[in-house]
Amino acid sequence: MTNSNEHIRQEALEWALATQETDFAGWAALTEWLEADARHGAAYDEALAAGNWMAELVATAAPAQVRAANDQPLAQPRRNTAWRRRGYIAMAAALLAVLLIPVWQMRPQPYDISTRPGETRTIVLDDDSRILLNGNSRLALDRARPRFARLDDGEAMFEIRHDEADPFVVESGDARLVDAGTAFNVMRNGAALDVAVSEGAVIVNPDREAVRLQPGRKARIDDASGRITVSQVAVAEVGGWRSGQLSFADASLTEIAAALERTLGTPLTVSPAIVHRRFSGVLQVQDRDEKALLAVAPVLGTRAVKRPNGWELVASDAQP
Incomplete structure (x- = not known):
């Protein structure tokens, strides 16, 4: 999985560098690559951010160009397009070999992913767990805590690869949900949170009420009172918004x-x-x-x- 992610990052960085060219004509191919895998979009966004960071660094470090004594601008040498493309490939390789990991580490660790109304998005995590985000939703992830998510608004379906030694945690408002081998849907609805389980189990507020939800069970957590109301739900209806x-x-x-x-x-x-x-x-x-x-x-x-x-x-x- 790690090798696969590194390969995607390498391709994303090469695309990000190539699209900076004024004569770039590969937009159709880029669109096809972005749609081929849900991870491509996030990797491309990160590569663009890394490229912007590098551009700022180079601009800051580059020496000022000497002007001619008569104050006329120096003639700019014509650049060969093929040479530039080879240069970008070499630059991408150099960035990957020397700077890619530090740049990724220097990015803000917590980050938000949001969708517009009517838009859905699938986030594939490094362990192949998936988060399917419904429209008009906002989710916070943390690169320093890969087994954590916070749903600030909207709705998401979590399909989590369970790790008993490192369970996945979802927070929303004051509620804390801990997975136990799980597929579950979470919806933040104003001052209430709805959680429904279709596979495995979810423990609601393990340090307080420790309510365990099995498949076919759902809970509504009221923010104001903290009251948790548990009821039944058809497993087939959990995350039904996807269809x-x-x-x-x-x-x-x-x-x-x-x-x-x-x-x-x-x-x-x-x-x-x-x-x-x-x-x-x-x-x-x-x-x-x-x-x-x-x-x-x-x-x-x-x-x-x-x-x-x-x-x-x-x-x-x-x-x-």
């Missing part, structure tokens, strides 16, 4: 609107006249667009109405 299946149990329309906005990428509010309504059931979102919203609104006993800043759920019999 467009959104499951709710006595959820407010405000919660449902937030979930639909994460999935569809469409700003969505709820009319004050029906904000008190609740819903239990499954919404199947076939497409990630406005048509899907128009299709699911009647299931909630509502209509979706276009507003200047997005959409609003109103009562089905409400006047336009």
